[in-house]
Amino acid sequence: MEDRNEIESFISNIFKNYKDKINIRLPGISFIIIIFVVLWLLSGIYTVAPDEIGVVKRFGKFEYTVNPGLHYHLPYPIESVLKPKVAEIQKMEIGYRTISIGPPAVYRDVNKESLMLTGDENIVSIQFILQYKIKDPIAYLFNVKNVRKTVKDVAEAAMREVVGKINIDEVLTSGKFKVQQDVKYEVQHVLDSYKAGIAIKVVQLQDVHPPKPVIQAFRDVASAKEDKVKIINESEGYRNDILPKAKGDAQKMLNQAIAYKQSKILQAQGDTSRFLQILAQYEKAKDITRTRMYLETMEDVLPNVTKIVIDKNSSKNITKVLPLKNFLQLNKQEEK
Numbered sequence: 001m002e003d004r005n006e007i008e009s010f011i012s013n014i015f016k017n018y019k020d021k022i023n024i025r026l027p028g029i030s031f032i033i034i035i036f037v038v039l040w041l042l043s044g045i046y047t048v049a050p051d052e053i054g055v056v057k058r059f060g061k062f063e064y065t066v067n068p069g070l071h072y073h074l075p076y077p078i079e080s081v082l083k084p085k086v087a088e089i090q091k092m093e094i095g096y097r098t099i100s101i102g103p104p105a106v107y108r109d110v111n112k113e114s115l116m117l118t119g120d121e122n123i124v125s126i127q128f129i130l131q132y133k134i135k136d137p138i139a140y141l142f143n144v145k146n147v148r149k150t151v152k153d154v155a156e157a158a159m160r161e162v163v164g165k166i167n168i169d170e171v172l173t174s175g176k177f178k179v180q181q182d183v184k185y186e187v188q189h190v191l192d193s194y195k196a197g198i199a200i201k202v203v204q205l206q207d208v209h210p211p212k213p214v215i216q217a218f219r220d221v222a223s224a225k226e227d228k229v230k231i232i233n234e235s236e237g238y239r240n241d242i243l244p245k246a247k248g249d250a251q252k253m254l255n256q257a258i259a260y261k262q263s264k265i266l267q268a269q270g271d272t273s274r275f276l277q278i279l280a281q282y283e284k285a286k287d288i289t290r291t292r293m294y295l296e297t298m299e300d301v302l303p304n305v306t307k308i309v310i311d312k313n314s315s316k317n318i319t320k321v322l323p324l325k326n327f328l329q330l331n332k333q334e335e336k
Contacts, residue, residue, distance in 0.1 A: 056079055057082065095127035119164055124211075131204075168210070
């Protein structure tokens with residue numbers, strides 16, 4: 001009681017000169033303590049946002065979790081609450097940093113993170129982003145001390161390991177998607193072994209290029225390779241267009257030759273059969289057959305020959321050089 005009276009007397013002396021100016025009554029120490037206790041107890045009221053989860057610690061040790069909403073925990077230092085954003089996708093830049101989002105955006109290269117050695121002993125600069133979210137808030141808060149630094153170090157190491165197994169052409173051209181998938185798998189595997197409570201969502205290559213001093217030479221090589229592929233594709237297309245036509249023409253010529261062969265064989269066989277039939281008739285009646293063959297031949301020949309028939313009795317009076325051809329033409333014109 002003596003200590004209490006001394007404290008009250010001390011406080012009263014402080015406000016003694018001002019007691020007439022401020023018309024209040026100095027509260028007792030008990031009342032002040034009660035107010036302090038009430039405020040201390042009220043400090044345990046807290047709110048968890050919809051994208052968060054509340055993790056309550058009691059004397060620094062995990063005790064329980066709470067869902068979004070208004071809650072209460074025993075005041076500090078008995079209990080405290082951590083509220084990690086479990087629904088937020090967190091982004092990490094590796095190999096570069098965004099100085100200003102612009103527009104236009106401004107970036108800064110971080111060569112010590114981006115320069116890597118490929119499997120064919122070339123140097124390549126790789127800038128990429130990694131996106132992750134919290135899948136286990138307890139493991140995220142208590143198993144790893146510095147989560148962001150750990151994730152960055154693991155991602156950088158995984159990228160170096162994957163790139164170190166392939167050649168530079170794959171990294172610069174067709175192998176980018178495979179690199180992203182392999183790095184994502186490696187990072188997730190290592191973080192799971194750490195029990196970090198992290199889920200890797202995306203590993204995205206932003207910029208992949210050779211070091212700046214030799215970038216133009218690499219571009220020339222890449223351009224030459226693209227031209228090579230283009231020419232090969234054009235040649236393949238031309239071959240695929242010509243070969244079917246050539247094969248079709250060859251088959252057509254072969255079919256025509258086979259048909260011609262068959263027609264000649266059949267024609268020869270027919271001529272042979274006809275000759276044998278004529279021979280059989282000729283042997284039966286040689287004179288008649290000879291005369292018939294002569295007449296048939298003359299029928300075939302004479303239609304294509306200009307013929308002039310002259311009576312043998314009057315042939316003595318005809319001039320031997322008579323232009324009979326012109327005479328026939330004049331007769332035809334007169335008939336018309």
